[in-house]
Amino acid sequence: MTTKIYVPRDSSALSMGAEKVAVAIALEAKKRGLDITIIRNGSRGLYWLETMVEVATDQGRVAYGPVKAKDVPSLFDADFLNAKNHPLSLGLTEEIEWLKKQQRLTFARVGITDPVSLDDYIAHDGYKGLKKALTLSGAEIVKAVTDSGLRGRGGAAFPTGIKWNTVLGCQADQKYIVCNADEGDSGTFSDRMIMEDDPFVLIEGMTIAGVAVGATQGYIYLRSEYPHALKALNEAIAKAEAAGYLGDKICGSTHTFNLEVRRAAGAYVCGEETSLLESLEGKRGLVRFKPPLPAIEGLFGKPTVVNNVISLATVPIILDKGAQYYADYGMGRSRGTLPIQLAGNLKHGGLVELAFGITLRELLYDYGGGSATGKPIRAVQVGGPLGAFLPESQFDTPLDYEAFSNIWAVVGHGGIVAFDDTVDMAKMARYAFEFCAIESCGKCTPCRIGSTRGVEVIDKIIAGKDTAKNIKLVRDLSDTMLNGSLCALGGMTPYPVLSAMNHFPEDFGIAK
Amino acid sequence: MQDLETKQDLDLRLGALISEHQHMPGALMPLLHAIQDNIGYVPESSYSQIGKALSLSVAEVHGVVTFYHHFRTHKPGRHVMQICRAESCQSMGSEALEAHAKKCLNVDYHQTTSDDAITLEAVYCLGNCALSPAVMMDEEVYGRVSAEDLDALIAEARA
Numbered sequence: 001m002t003t004k005i006y007v008p009r010d011s012s013a014l015s016m017g018a019e020k021v022a023v024a025i026a027l028e029a030k031k032r033g034l035d036i037t038i039i040r041n042g043s044r045g046l047y048w049l050e051t052m053v054e055v056a057t058d059q060g061r062v063a064y065g066p067v068k069a070k071d072v073p074s075l076f077d078a079d080f081l082n083a084k085n086h087p088l089s090l091g092l093t094e095e096i097e098w099l100k101k102q103q104r105l106t107f108a109r110v111g112i113t114d115p116v117s118l119d120d121y122i123a124h125d126g127y128k129g130l131k132k133a134l135t136l137s138g139a140e141i142v143k144a145v146t147d148s149g150l151r152g153r154g155g156a157a158f159p160t161g162i163k164w165n166t167v168l169g170c171q172a173d174q175k176y177i178v179c180n181a182d183e184g185d186s187g188t189f190s191d192r193m194i195m196e197d198d199p200f201v202l203i204e205g206m207t208i209a210g211v212a213v214g215a216t217q218g219y220i221y222l223r224s225e226y227p228h229a230l231k232a233l234n235e236a237i238a239k240a241e242a243a244g245y246l247g248d249k250i251c252g253s254t255h256t257f258n259l260e261v262r263r264a265a266g267a268y269v270c271g272e273e274t275s276l277l278e279s280l281e282g283k284r285g286l287v288r289f290k291p292p293l294p295a296i297e298g299l300f301g302k303p304t305v306v307n308n309v310i311s312l313a314t315v316p317i318i319l320d321k322g323a324q325y326y327a328d329y330g331m332g333r334s335r336g337t338l339p340i341q342l343a344g345n346l347k348h349g350g351l352v353e354l355a356f357g358i359t360l361r362e363l364l365y366d367y368g369g370g371s372a373t374g375k376p377i378r379a380v381q382v383g384g385p386l387g388a389f390l391p392e393s394q395f396d397t398p399l400d401y402e403a404f405s406n407i408w409a410v411v412g413h414g415g416i417v418a419f420d421d422t423v424d425m426a427k428m429a430r431y432a433f434e435f436c437a438i439e440s441c442g443k444c445t446p447c448r449i450g451s452t453r454g455v456e457v458i459d460k461i462i463a464g465k466d467t468a469k470n471i472k473l474v475r476d477l478s479d480t481m482l483n484g485s486l487c488a489l490g491g492m493t494p495y496p497v498l499s500a501m502n503h504f505p506e507d508f509g510i511a512k
Numbered sequence: 513m514q515d516l517e518t519k520q521d522l523d524l525r526l527g528a529l530i531s532e533h534q535h536m537p538g539a540l541m542p543l544l545h546a547i548q549d550n551i552g553y554v555p556e557s558s559y560s561q562i563g564k565a566l567s568l569s570v571a572e573v574h575g576v577v578t579f580y581h582h583f584r585t586h587k588p589g590r591h592v593m594q595i596c597r598a599e600s601c602q603s604m605g606s607e608a609l610e611a612h613a614k615k616c617l618n619v620d621y622h623q624t625t626s627d628d629a630i631t632l633e634a635v636y637c638l639g640n641c642a643l644s645p646a647v648m649m650d651e652e653v654y655g656r657v658s659a660e661d662l663d664a665l666i667a668e669a670r671a
Contacts, residue, residue, distance in 0.1 A: 012640050015655035047642035047655075184637055186598030192639040224545075224582045225638055227651040262538075263545050265580030268636060282540030282566070284579040300537065342642060344603035349642030372604065381599055385636075417600045417641065431602070435636070441579075 002035045003081045004056035009115070010043035010196050011228040012189070013050040017068060021051045024072040032076060042197020044111035045351030046098055054093055057083045063090040098367060103329060104353045105337050106314045107190075110197045116235040118243055121200040127245065129316030133208045134253050138168050141212035145315060147323035149335025154180055154271070154308030155383065155412045155488065157401050160315075163305060166295035167213040170303035175215035177206050177257075178280065178299060178306045181222040181229070182264045182271040185384025187415030190339040191309035193351060195222070195229035198313070199236035203259060205312035207250065208319055209305055210257040218259040219299070221276050224266050233261050268385075268439035272487045273306040275441060286443045287487045308413075310339055329355035334400045334411075342368045344417035345377070354399075361395040364418060375420035379428075379504065383412025385435050386492035388499035389428065410495065425504035430458040432496040436489060446481045447490025453477060454497065467509050471501065519557075525550060526558050530565045539566055540576055544583055553584040588631040589624040591669040593617075594648040597634045600641035604656075609645050610634075612659045616666060629670045 007022040008014075022038055029036045046052060052065035053075075062083040064075060071088060078086040090096055104110070113120040121127070133141050146161025167175060179202065183191035194202055206218045222230060237259055240246045248256045267285045269275045274288035277299050298304025314336065318326045327335045334356035340363060342349045347369035364370070364377055371377050379389045388409035390397070397403055404411050419428075433454030442448045454477055461470045478494035485491040506512050529550060533543040543562065547554050559573040566573075577583045595601075595610050617625050617632055624631045640646035643655030649665055657665075 011653050012643055012655060015640050015643055015646065015653040050643075183639065186637045187600045187641045188637075189639040189641055223639075225635060225648070262542065265541065265545070265582035266635075267580050279541060280538050282538040282576070284575050343600040344641065344644060346642075349644075351642075385599060415641070417603060419603045423603065428599070428602075431599070439636075 006041045006054040008043045009040035016050045018051040020069040024069040047350040063093040064088045129319035148318045148326040153310035176299045176304040177218040179220040187343040187417035188413045205315040269441045331357040378421040383410040391503040425500040425507040429500040436493040444486040446484040594635040598637040601645040604644040606645040
């Protein structure tokens with residue numbers, strides 16, 4: 001009987017040598033005349049344990065990691081095919097504490113299935129949400145999404161159901177569903193994981209959105225930095241089309257939905273929804289004035305739903321299990337779960353999906369295991385390059401949109417980047433302005449000019465020139481950018497800058 | 513003569529790519545990607561041909577090509593090395609890695625080594641933040657990259 005062995009094809013796992021491990025396992029098994037089948041699954045998200053190899057046994061899947069290609073002969077010698085012990089043994093995968101404590105809804109299948117196997121997807125509850133949606137009216141589907149409390153996971157946290165309802169209410173000969181897969185925030189990788197490790201869930205979510213609002217064409221606007229995601233998405237789309245889950249008369253219904261992946265080209269600002277639409281239309285990614293809202297006049301001037309990957313990938317489970325099931329997770333007005341990404345200077349970086357409400361401290365130490373360098377964690381940036389830096393005194397803040405807003409910070413996409421005590425916060429503030437200058441679309445003056453002037457003023461502060469006067473200048477400049485920018489790029493760059501100055505003044509040469 | 517042959521060859525390849533993409537809604541971005549994938553960069557000499565096919569001015573095509581970091585207007589080296597400069601990688605020492613790469617390759621960002629082996633580029637997040645610092649060589653990502661790992665990658669690219 002053949003033994004199933006799982007070796008991830010996720011790009012982070014590949015970045016630690018997963019391909020070489022898979023090849024070594026295949027060669028070693030052949031040499032020893034052993035009958036094995038290697039399945040290239042997604043990653044479980046315990047990235048410090050990649051490459052994590054799993055073996056299917058009667059008791060469940062048993063994990064070994066981090067495995068290097070050179071460890072493979074010794075794993076066979078130790079009879080890992082029969083789950084025997086080895087220095088890299090991690091026991092039953094589902095019993096690993098880090099994984100066991102999580103509440104995986106959006107990521108329910110990630111790391112478990114073969115990402116591009118439609119059969120595997122369906123065997124693990126895939127397409128149940130779409131089948132349910134096909135029995136409902138558009139308004140009923142939108143109501144389920146509204147009742148679930150799902151808010152945009154891209155950063156602005158706008159209620160998804162309200163967006164959909166606007167598009168549903170529009171009369172038009174053509175409507176579109178656009179997935180914003182231009183995840184460019186440092187410290188975030190949950191979109192990448194969904195697209196590489198469970199692409200069908202995104203396809204299903206977009207199809208449900210199309211059925212709900214009457215859109216027949218969808219586009220996934222994907223970062224050019226994610227070549228593996230491109231491959232996985234295109235493989236999955238082809239399989240969904242062949243099986244009647246995309247195209248005309250999906251699942252034998254009267255609905256049509258076509259889907260295409262479009263590649264972005266390395267412009268951070270195209271993560272802003274109107275810039276993204278301009279780019280999809282073949283133009284420079286300049287931000288549009290709002291109104292009109294994209295929901296009313298979006299892609300090619302037609303009503304368009306623009307949602308982030310995680311928002312769309314969360315829709316299938318809401319339709320399958322019901323709005324209440326999802327809303328029962330979370331706290332306050334932050335309902336459901338958030339795929340949190342632990343990154344930067346942490347011992348255990350990876351993907352943690354939990355209900356809203358867990359504190360930063362629990363994430364950093366219980367999950368993250370403290371800093372990778374062993375030094376104290378001094379600052380944490382949450383929500384990407386436009387997110388605030390939080391000092392240790394704020395680590396007990398629960399992950400909740402309103403709680404973060406109260407301390408002038410943002411949850412954003414749920415990316416958490418930790419820095420140890422060697423970090424220079426004046427340099428980080430300078431970098432925030434520099435990043436804004438590199439990535440500004442140039443349409444509005446506060447962002448275009450403000451970011452460049454910001455770098456210059458911070459340089460003076462770092463050089464110790466007229467510190468008090470220049471600190472005041474940065475505050476004035478930040479005020480203009482906050483209130484005068486057209487979009488979040490210029491409008492939120494002051495978050496990292498001012499939070500660094502407010503919480504770590506000593507790094508700017510001013511008294512604490 | 514050599515140049516003319518090259519130009520004819522280029523025009524033919526461009527023509528094929530243009531006819532393959534020009535009917536797509538919002539065709540310019542997919543077309544530019546196809547050109548760069550096929551030729552290695554987007555030659556400035558292609559702007560008028562693209563513009564004619566898509567009813568755009570040369571200035572509009574130029575504006576789009578130069579707006580996006582991904583598109584290049586000059587031929588790159590045989591390999592493209594991208595080093596992540598974003599916060600997560602900074603927290604794990606990417607600045608030292610950048611300096612090391614520039615010194616070893618004797619180039620700055622957007623430049624190609626004298627042996628034409630490697631073009632060095634900056635990138636802002638490869639989505640490998642749990643395994644910072646990260647580097648991408650052509651289309652493969654590498655995690656927790658040390659100076660020694662970088663040297664090995666460079667040696668492999670030059671082999």
